[in-house]
Amino acid sequence: IQPEAPSPIAAPLRELPWAQLNFLHTTDIHGWWGGHLQEASFSADWGDYVSFAKHLRDKADADGSDLLLIDTGDRVEGNAIYDSSKPRGKFTYEIAKEQSIDLISSGNHELYKANTAEGEFFHTVPDFKGNYLASNLDIYNPVSGKLEPLAPRFKKFTTKNQGIRILAFGFIFDFTGNANNTVVQRVEDTVKEEWFKESLKDKDLDLIIVFGHVDIRSNEYKLLFSNIRSSQRDTPIQFFGGHSHIRDYKIFDSKSVALESGRYMETLGFMSIDGLSTGGTKKHAPVSQKSKIAFSRRYIDNNLYSLRHHSNKDEKTFPTDHGENVSKAIGDARKSLGLGERYGCAPQDYWVSRRPYPHRESIFTWIENQLLPQSIGKSKRIKNGGKALVITNTGAIRFDIFKGAFTKDTKFLISPFTSGIRYVKDVPYKAASQVLKLLNNEGPIMLELMENNAFLQPPEVFAARYRPHIFSSPDRIYSTPFEKHAQAPMAADEEPKPFPGYTTQDDAGEDGDDTVHERIEFYNVPNCIQSTVGFQQNDFYEPDTVDLMYNEFIQQWILLALEYVGHNYTSDDTESFAHGKSFTDIMTDWVEEHWSTKEETCL
Numbered sequence: 001i002q003p004e005a006p007s008p009i010a011a012p013l014r015e016l017p018w019a020q021l022n023f024l025h026t027t028d029i030h031g032w033w034g035g036h037l038q039e040a041s042f043s044a045d046w047g048d049y050v051s052f053a054k055h056l057r058d059k060a061d062a063d064g065s066d067l068l069l070i071d072t073g074d075r076v077e078g079n080a081i082y083d084s085s086k087p088r089g090k091f092t093y094e095i096a097k098e099q100s101i102d103l104i105s106s107g108n109h110e111l112y113k114a115n116t117a118e119g120e121f122f123h124t125v126p127d128f129k130g131n132y133l134a135s136n137l138d139i140y141n142p143v144s145g146k147l148e149p150l151a152p153r154f155k156k157f158t159t160k161n162q163g164i165r166i167l168a169f170g171f172i173f174d175f176t177g178n179a180n181n182t183v184v185q186r187v188e189d190t191v192k193e194e195w196f197k198e199s200l201k202d203k204d205l206d207l208i209i210v211f212g213h214v215d216i217r218s219n220e221y222k223l224l225f226s227n228i229r230s231s232q233r234d235t236p237i238q239f240f241g242g243h244s245h246i247r248d249y250k251i252f253d254s255k256s257v258a259l260e261s262g263r264y265m266e267t268l269g270f271m272s273i274d275g276l277s278t279g280g281t282k283k284h285a286p287v288s289q290k291s292k293i294a295f296s297r298r299y300i301d302n303n304l305y306s307l308r309h310h311s312n313k314d315e316k317t318f319p320t321d322h323g324e325n326v327s328k329a330i331g332d333a334r335k336s337l338g339l340g341e342r343y344g345c346a347p348q349d350y351w352v353s354r355r356p357y358p359h360r361e362s363i364f365t366w367i368e369n370q371l372l373p374q375s376i377g378k379s380k381r382i383k384n385g386g387k388a389l390v391i392t393n394t395g396a397i398r399f400d401i402f403k404g405a406f407t408k409d410t411k412f413l414i415s416p417f418t419s420g421i422r423y424v425k426d427v428p429y430k431a432a433s434q435v436l437k438l439l440n441n442e443g444p445i446m447l448e449l450m451e452n453n454a455f456l457q458p459p460e461v462f463a464a465r466y467r468p469h470i471f472s473s474p475d476r477i478y479s480t481p482f483e484k485h486a487q488a489p490m491a492a493d494e495e496p497k498p499f500p501g502y503t504t505q506d507d508a509g510e511d512g513d514d515t516v517h518e519r520i521e522f523y524n525v526p527n528c529i530q531s532t533v534g535f536q537q538n539d540f541y542e543p544d545t546v547d548l549m550y551n552e553f554i555q556q557w558i559l560l561a562l563e564y565v566g567h568n569y570t571s572d573d574t575e576s577f578a579h580g581k582s583f584t585d586i587m588t589d590w591v592e593e594h595w596s597t598k599e600e601t602c603l
C-alpha cells in the first residue's frame with residue numbers, strides 16, 4: 001500500500017469460490033499501479049497484488065489445485081505514473097513485470113501511438129515471453145520494418161498441479177484507431193485463418209481460454225464462441241474480456257462463460273472452474289471429483305481488508321518482501337515525478353457519471369460552463385469580438401474530481417491525453433450549430449462511429465449499449481445519498497456495515513461482488529458536450545459565422561459532421577489553438593487560476 005493511501009475499511013464479505021482451476025484477472029489498469037489514494041475500497045497497490053497472488057499460488061500448490069493470472073490490456077494511459085513521466089511509461093514496464101502473469105495481451109491504448117506499441121514490442125512482450133499472445137495483432141518490426149505478429153498467435157500448455165491441457169488465444173476487439181505501425185485483423189477474418197482452424201482440430205484439450213481486450217458481450221466474442229463451439233462441441237471455453245471498464249459475467253452455454261473485471265485496479269476478478277478433465281500428467285489428484293462442470297466468479301474490491309481476508313493472512317503475515325519492494329518502487333517513482341504538487345483545491349466533488357448531465361456536480365457541466373468558456377474566452381479572436389462553439393468528447397475525461405487537493409496526480413487521472421484543441425475558422429453558424437446534434441443523436445455519424453468500432457463516451461457509459469440496466473432512472477437521484485467519508489471505523493464488537501460501492505448484476509445474479517455494498521447511482525452522458533464562447537446573454541441575432549473548435553482527438557468526426565451538413569473541410573483547413581497546448585494543460589491552468597491552494601479549503 002502507498003504511505004498516503006487510506007486505511008482499509010471493514011465490510012461484509014463473500015468468500016472466494018476456490019476450485020480445481022482458479023484465475024485472477026486484471027484489465028484496464030491504465031497505470032493505476034499505486035492503487036486509489038482517495039478511495040479506501042481500492043487502495044491496495046500492485047505490490048499488494050504481488051503478495052496476494054503469492055499467497056494464492058501457495059494455497060494452490062498446497063491443495064493441488066491451479067491458479068493462473070491473466071491481464072487483458074490497457075495497462076497504459078490514465079495515470080500520472082505513466083503519463084507524466086518522460087518518456088511516457090518510463091516506470092510502467094518495470095513495475096508491471098514484477099507480477100508473474102500467465103496470459104497477457106494488448107489493449108487499444110497500447111496502440112493509439114506508435115511509440116506505445118513499440119513499448120510493447122521492446123518491453124512487455126519480452127518481459128512476458130511465452131505468455132503474451134497476439135491472435136489478431138501485427139506490428140511493423142521497428143528494427144527490420146517487416147510486418148509480423150506482435151507475439152505468438154496462440155499457446156498450448158498444461159497446468160502445473162492438475163495437468164489441465166489448455167489452448168489459449170489472446171485477442172483485441174476490431175480496433176481501428178491504432179497508429180500505422182500496427183495492424184489489427186478483424187476477428188471475422190482471423191477465424192478464417194489456417195492456423196486458427198488447425199489449432200482447433202486438437203482433440204487433446206481440457207479447456208480453451210479466450211482472453212483479450214474485448215467486451216464480453218461484443219459481436220467479436222459472439223463470433224469466437226460460435227466458431228470454437230462448432231469444432232469443439234464439448235470442450236469448456238473460458239473467456240476473459242476488458243475494454244468496457246465494468247464488472248460483468250456472461251453465460252454462453254453450460255460449458256462456456258466470460259468474465260470482465262472492471263478498471264483502474266479497482267477490481268481483481270476471481271474465476272474458478274470445477275469438473276474439468278485432466279488429460280495431462282498431473283502431480284495431484286483432482287481437488288474435487290465433480291463430474292459436472294461448474295463455473296464461479298467473484299469481483300474482489302482491491303483493498304487490504306479484502307486481500308488479507310481472502311488469503312487468510314493478517315497485517316503482519318500478508319506483505320511479502322517482493323510485494324513490499326514493488327510498493328516501494330511505485331512510491332519512489334511517484335515521489336520522483338512530484339505527483340503531490342498542488343495546483344488548487346476543488347471546492348466540491350465533480351462526477352463523471354454519478355450525477356446526471358447537466359448538473360451542478362457533473363464534471364461535464366463544469367467543463368462546459370466554466371473551464372472552456374473562461375479558458376478560450378481569453379483568446380485574441382474572442383476578445384476581438386469573435387464567437388466560438390467548442391466541442392469535446394466526454395470519453396476524454398477519465399475520472400471524477402474529489403473535493404480537496406487538485407494535484408499533478410489528479411491532473412492525469414482526469415485527463416491523461418496529449419491532444420490539444422483545434423478549430424475551423426469562420427464556419428457558417430447554421431452548419432456549425434448542427435454538429436453537436438449529429439455527434440450525439442442516432443444518425444449517420446453514429447452509424448459511422450459504430451462501423452469503426454469507435455466511441456466518444458466514457459467506456460463505462462458505452463458499455464450500457466449491451467446492458468441498459470446499469471443506468472439509474474432519473475427519479476433515483478439522491479435516493480441513496482453518496483457520502484464519500486461514510487465509512488466510519490468500527491467499534492470492536494460491531495458487525496461491519498455496507499457502504500456505497502459496486503453492486504454488480506450479471507448473468508449469474510447479484511452476488512458476484514466480494515464486498516456487500518450499497519448501490520451508487522450511474523447516469524448516462526452524451527458523446528460530446530459543447531460550450532458557447534463569446535456569445536452575450538442579450539445577443540438577439542444569430543452570428544453569421546463562428547469558429548468551430550474541438551478536441552483534436554475527434555477531428556475526423558467533426559469534419560464528417562460538417563460534410564454531412566454540406567460543408568467540406570479537410571484537415572488543411574484546421575488550425576491549432578494556443579500552439580497545440582493540450583486540453584490537460586488548459587484544464588490545469590484554469591485550476592491554478594480559479595481554485596485557491598489555501599490549506600483550509602483543502603480539508
Ligand SMILES: O=c1ccn([C@@H]2O[C@H](COP(=O)(O)O)[C@@H](O)[C@H]2O)c(=O)[nH]1
Binds near residue numbers: 109112394417419455
Ligand atoms: O487520445 C484519446 C484516446 C481515447 N479517448 C477516449 O477514450 C475512450 C476510450 O477509452 P478506453 O479506455 O479505450 O475504453 C473513448 O471515449 C475515446 O473517445 C480520447 O478521448 N482521447
